[in-house]
Amino acid sequence: MRYRAASPLGTIYFILLVLFLYFPIGILVLFSFNDSILLIFPLRGFTLKWYAALSQAEELLKAVRNSILLGIVSSAFATLLGTMAAVGIMRFRFVGRGFFLAVASLPLVIPYVVLGVALLVLFSSLGVPLSFWTVGIGHVIISVPYVILIVAARLAGFPASLEEASMDLGATYWQTLIRVTVPIASPAIVAAFLTSFTTSFDEFAVSFFLIGRQATLPIYLYSQLRFPSRLPLIVTLAAIVMVSSIAVLGLAEWLRRKDQPA
Amino acid sequence: MSFRMNTRTRIAVLMIPPALLLLFFFVLPMFVMASYTFREGSFGAARQRFTLAHYREFLENAAFQHLLWRSMLLSLETSLYCVILAYPAAYYLAFQAGPKRLTLLTLIIAPAWTSFLLRVLAWKLILGSEGMLSSLLQSVGLLREPKPLLLYTRGAVVVALAYSWIPFVVLPIFAALDRIDRDLLEAAADLGCAPWQAFLRVTLPLSMPGVAAGFVFVFIPTLGEWVTPALVGGVKGVMYGNIIQDQFARALNWPLGSLMSFVMLLLMLALILPISRFARFLRLGGL
Numbered sequence: 022m023r024y025r026a027a028s029p030l031g032t033i034y035f036i037l038l039v040l041f042l043y044f045p046i047g048i049l050v051l052f053s054f055n056d057s058i059l060l061i062f063p064l065r066g067f068t069l070k071w072y073a074a075l076s077q078a079e080e081l082l083k084a085v086r087n088s089i090l091l092g093i094v095s096s097a098f099a100t101l102l103g104t105m106a107a108v109g110i111m112r113f114r115f116v117g118r119g120f121f122l123a124v125a126s127l128p129l130v131i132p133y134v135v136l137g138v139a140l141l142v143l144f145s146s147l148g149v150p151l152s153f154w155t156v157g158i159g160h161v162i163i164s165v166p167y168v169i170l171i172v173a174a175r176l177a178g179f180p181a182s183l184e185e186a187s188m189d190l191g192a193t194y195w196q197t198l199i200r201v202t203v204p205i206a207s208p209a210i211v212a213a214f215l216t217s218f219t220t221s222f223d224e225f226a227v228s229f230f231l232i233g234r235q236a237t238l239p240i241y242l243y244s245q246l247r248f249p250s251r252l253p254l255i256v257t258l259a260a261i262v263m264v265s266s267i268a269v270l271g272l273a274e275w276l277r278r279k280d281q282p283a
Numbered sequence: 284m285s286f287r288m289n290t291r292t293r294i295a296v297l298m299i300p301p302a303l304l305l306l307f308f309f310v311l312p313m314f315v316m317a318s319y320t321f322r323e324g325s326f327g328a329a330r331q332r333f334t335l336a337h338y339r340e341f342l343e344n345a346a347f348q349h350l351l352w353r354s355m356l357l358s359l360e361t362s363l364y365c366v367i368l369a370y371p372a373a374y375y376l377a378f379q380a381g382p383k384r385l386t387l388l389t390l391i392i393a394p395a396w397t398s399f400l401l402r403v404l405a406w407k408l409i410l411g412s413e414g415m416l417s418s419l420l421q422s423v424g425l426l427r428e429p430k431p432l433l434l435y436t437r438g439a440v441v442v443a444l445a446y447s448w449i450p451f452v453v454l455p456i457f458a459a460l461d462r463i464d465r466d467l468l469e470a471a472a473d474l475g476c477a478p479w480q481a482f483l484r485v486t487l488p489l490s491m492p493g494v495a496a497g498f499v500f501v502f503i504p505t506l507g508e509w510v511t512p513a514l515v516g517g518v519k520g521v522m523y524g525n526i527i528q529d530q531f532a533r534a535l536n537w538p539l540g541s542l543m544s545f546v547m548l549l550l551m552l553a554l555i556l557p558i559s560r561f562a563r564f565l566r567l568g569g570l
Contacts, residue, residue, distance in 0.1 A: 031375040035387070038372045042394045042449065046403030047563065048415060052299075052408075060408050062417035102301040109297035124305055130555055131464065131548065132507015134524045138544040139312035142319045142537065145496050158308050165301065194293055216396075223398045230531060239400045246404065246514070256408070259401040270396045274389045 024060040046263050053260040058253055071257040078254060084241035085258075088222050091153060091237055095160035096217035101159070103168025104210055110169070111176040112184070122169075129166045136162065137230035144231070159227040166219035171277065173215065174204075175209030187206060208276040215273040219266055238262075313548065316541045325537035337539045347526065347543065351550075354523040357441065362501040364445045369452035373493075374486075376453070376469055377460035388457060395450035397435060403514050406443040410434040410515065435517025443511050448504075452497035459493025460486070503551060523547065 052060050056068035075081070109115075110122060128136065136159065144155050149157070183205065187197040225239035232240050242258075245251045304477025323332040341347055372391065376384050394402070409415045411431045420426035433439040445491070464484060471481040510525030527547070 027444050028379065031371065033380045034371050035375045035380075038368065038449070039390060041446070042391065045409060045446070046394060046397065048348055048409060049401070049405050052415075052560050060415065062415060062422050063418075100532075102304055105297045106301040109294055109301075113297075115298075116554060124310065125301070129311060130503045131522065132504060133553060134507045134509050134527050135316075135544045135548050136309075136312075137317040138527060138531065139548075140308065140529065142541055143308075143312040143315045145537075146319075161304065162294050162309050165304070166525075172521060194289065197418055219396055223400065229528070239398070241402070242400060246407075252408070254367060255404070259398065259404065263397040266397045267393045270393050271389065274392075278385065 022267065046260075049194070049256050050260040052253070053255075055256040058250060060252055060256065066193070071253050075252060075257055075261075080236075081238075081241060081254070081258065084236045084238045087153070087235050087240040090159065091157055092133055092218040092221040095157045095221045096164060096214050098157075099161045099164035099168050099217045100210060100214045103165045103213060104172050104203075104206065106165070107169045107172035107176060107206075108198070110183055111173050112202075125169055126166050129163050133163075133224075133226035137227040140231045150233065151231055155231040155233070156228050156237065159231050160217075160224055162219040163224065163227065165219055167216050167220065168213040171213040172206050172209045175206050175277075179281075181203050208279050212277040215269055215276075219269060222262075226236040301358035302314065316548075318537055318543055320545055322538045323530070325535055337542045341542055342463075342544070342558055347519060350521065350526060351523045351546070356404045357437065357522065358413045358502050358505040358508075361441050361448065361505050362446045362498045364441065365448050365501045366456075369449050369497060370456055370490075373445070373453045373456035373460055376457050377463075388453070391453050392443045395447070396554065399447060400510065402447060403443050403511050406439070406446065407515050410439055410442075434515060435519065437517040437520045439517075440508075440512050440520040440522070443515050444501075444505050444508065447511070448501040451500045454554040455496035455500065456490060459490045459496075499555075503554070506551075507547060 051064070053071055054067050054069070055064050056070070057065035106121070106125065110118060140155065140159050140162075141151075144151060149155065184197050184201050188194065188199045192200065223239060224237075225243060228237055228240055229243075237242070242255055245255055320337055321335070322330050323334045324330055330473055349484070370556045375392075376388055380387050387425050411417070416429070417426060421428075433442065467485055467489075468481055471485050472478075476484065507524050508522055509528045512522040516525075523543070524547075527540055527543045530536045530543065534540075
């Protein structure tokens with residue numbers, strides 16, 4: 022592959038765009054260390070007191086725990102079901118395959134408000150009380166398309182002949198699935214899980230409709246925005262959440278690319 | 284015969300659980316929502332009675348349609364800004380960034396995966412009258428008194444949305460540009476094309492599928508937005524999604540809310556179905 026010489030104009034534009042994209046995140050991180058309850062310039066001096074105060078904020082920590090739990094459970098279901106679908110789609114031809122793929126991709130393009138409303142009226146009609154589980158189901162539906170696309174892309178890079186060889190050598194189909202297919206797809210499966218987790222951890226628009234009494238982190242944050250005195254704490258938490266999600270995503274990207282045939 | 288039976292069992296075991304999930308929690312809810320639009324009220328006995336009153340209300344109230352139209356324009360504008368801002372960066376990545384391009388691409392995409400709510404919150408803090416931009420401009424003497432810059436306007440919604448979605452547009456445009464056969468550009472140069480002519484006649488047309496995919500990626504989700512306008516839009520920046528949310532959170536008129544939501548669903552399907560090879564768009568997105 023040949024590359025053209027980089028023109029300084031292109032480089033400058035790219036740097037400016039990156040700065041723009043990281044600017045709000047940087048601002049939040051900056052103010053998380055600012056020694057003032059008001060989020061305004063000029064800065065008042067360096068402090069770690071907001072970070073210290075975070076460990077005392079019980080409700081907030083409970084919301085974080087709820088979100089982590091919800092993220093793990095919903096991502097586990099989404100990853101399992103999405104991986105099964107990805108293997109089925111990539112390794113078999115069957116009636117309704119295209120239709121399934123189209124329906125499974127629709128959650129990517131249906132606005133979250135529609136999904137939230139539809140699930141709310143479904144649960145209400147069935148008399149299911151809103152809870153952790155109803156939000157979890159919403160998150161599984163949101164995440165499944167991502168899992169299918171990520172795992173299917175990985176499987177497309179490997180010929181089915183590896184699996185055929187395994188079966189020729191005497192393994193049953195299900196042994197092959199567990200011992201050959203899943204290990205081949207494992208970097209993508211981990212990446213899909215992390216992507217689902219990040220999505221669930223951050224999800225607000227659907228959760229808002231389906232949440233019961235236990236608040237997730239985004240729900241709690243939204244409820245706190247009305248109180249200016251809580252903002253420094255929220256900004257500090259935001260700084261932590263954003264920096265760690267960038268780290269998790271970096272890891273997911275690295276896993277997805279790892280020994281992926283070009 | 285036994286071979287075929289085996290294959291069928293395998294397909295069934297792999298595909299039935301995810302298919303049931305989608306059937307019960309994605310397809311069925313859409314139909315329940317559609318049936319809800321005919322109910323008289325949200326709760327109790329009114330829930331059982333059939334009525335077309337909500338359809339009448341929706342059709343007669345021009346404000347709803349007006350808001351839907353304005354939201355479409357806002358999403359259209361946002362998508363345009365995203366494409367214009369993303370294209371040069373995608374071009375740089377595809378043609379000029381060299382071997383570090385995938386790392387740089389990840390750098391662009393990473394912010395998109397951090398908390399959406401918190402990024403909107405950041406813009407709220409930046410743009411507000413007691414906010415960071417205002418106080419920064421004051422402290423360097425560019426602004427005399429505290430003043431909301433953009434906050435609670437339509438412009439604030441566009442800025443916050445465009446900011447959020449740029450990375451998702453860089454991705455498909457980059458994928459399309461990256462796929463262009465470099466020999467074509469060389470051939471264009473050999474045949475006497477100036478670089479800008481080669482760009483207009485070869486590169487740009489060949490990158491259009493990526494541009495279209497990026498456009499759709501932004502237009503569709505932003506059209507259904509309600510969180511961003513609720514936080515930074517104020518009264519002037521209200522979108523269609525906000526009045527849907529309002530029917531459930533405040534007005535408690537679920538049937539009308541379901542109808543509004545159903546209209547949005549039909550609108551989305553009408554926009555997507557013409558793109559018959561919709562799956563190809565997704566693959567272009569590199570997702």
